[in-house]
Amino acid sequence: MSNSSLALIIPAAGSGARLGSEVPKPYLEIAGKTILEHTLSRFTTISGLREVVVSTSPQYVDSTGYILKTLFEGLKTTVVVGGVERQHSIRNALNSLSEDVQFVAVHDAVRPFIDPDSIQKCFEAAIKAGGAIIAVSAKDTIKISDGSKQIVRTPNRKNLWQAQTPQIFKTDLLRQAYRKAEQDNFLGTDDASLLEYLGEKVLLVEGNRENFKITYPLDLKFAEWLLTSDMKQDIK
Numbered sequence: 734m735s736n737s738s739l740a741l742i743i744p745a746a747g748s749g750a751r752l753g754s755e756v757p758k759p760y761l762e763i764a765g766k767t768i769l770e771h772t773l774s775r776f777t778t779i780s781g782l783r784e785v786v787v788s789t790s791p792q793y794v795d796s797t798g799y800i801l802k803t804l805f806e807g808l809k810t811t812v813v814v815g816g817v818e819r820q821h822s823i824r825n826a827l828n829s830l831s832e833d834v835q836f837v838a839v840h841d842a843v844r845p846f847i848d849p850d851s852i853q854k855c856f857e858a859a860i861k862a863g864g865a866i867i868a869v870s871a872k873d874t875i876k877i878s879d880g881s882k883q884i885v886r887t888p889n890r891k892n893l894w895q896a897q898t899p900q901i902f903k904t905d906l907l908r909q910a911y912r913k914a915e916q917d918n919f920l921g922t923d924d925a926s927l928l929e930y931l932g933e934k935v936l937l938v939e940g941n942r943e944n945f946k947i948t949y950p951l952d953l954k955f956a957e958w959l960l961t962s963d964m965k966q967d968i969k
């Protein structure tokens with residue numbers, strides 16, 4: 734249990750182009766609920782959670798507001814319109830956060846299998862270190878290429894991690910990192926990379942592989958199976 738206060742930012746303004754779907758990924762329904770609702774429901778028991786902000790597309794602002802009010806009764810909830818890139822969607826959410834919340838967790842709308850224990854572990858690590866992210870060790874050997882598919886280098890797999898979310902930071906550090914990135918036109922694919930760019934240290938907290946990001950059609954099939962199958966407890 735922690736006495737520190739936490740805000741949750743969920744970027745949900747992506748188009749779902751890689752999934753090839755008309756409806757954006759967070760709003761696809763599985764087992765009678767949107768993926769966004771499955772994801773949000775993983776956070777309802779987190780101690781210290783004080784505020785939730787979701788960035789979304791203009792046409793989903795009203796329905797998202799309703800989802801938030803239903804799931805987080807008594808908490809401050811806000812919906813903002815997202816931007817062109819994930820980073821812009823999170824910046825818009827950060828701009829709407831209360832001034833006094835101590836920590837911010839950023840979690841992708843399309844990772845509905847995060848377990849509350851991992852969230853809590855990541856929060857505790859962020860309280861100690863200033864910033865922490867959930868990650869899993871790289872399963873495949875990763876190649877660095879030049880622009881024309883020529884392999885340049887093969888980093889040692891032992892030191893490679895796949896960054897997931899949540900990524901949790903002291904609020905003032907994350908705000909500083911976003912300001913610096915904006916000033917320098919630095920675009921990262923996760924939030925930790927913005928802190929790294931600022932010169933801050935971020936800890937890795939080992940999570941689990943079930944916390945995958947629904948990105949491609951196969952991921953969606955797997956998510957449907959996990960959310961509807963009785964065998965889901967056996968997958969680790």
Ligand code: C5P
Nearest residue numbers: 744745746747816817818819822842843
């Ligand atoms: O597609 P990608 O892997 O970047 O999506 C990660 C998360 O970021 C998704 O939940 C998606 O809805 C969100 N996103 C966003 N605004 C964008 C692009 C992605 O909120 N412009």
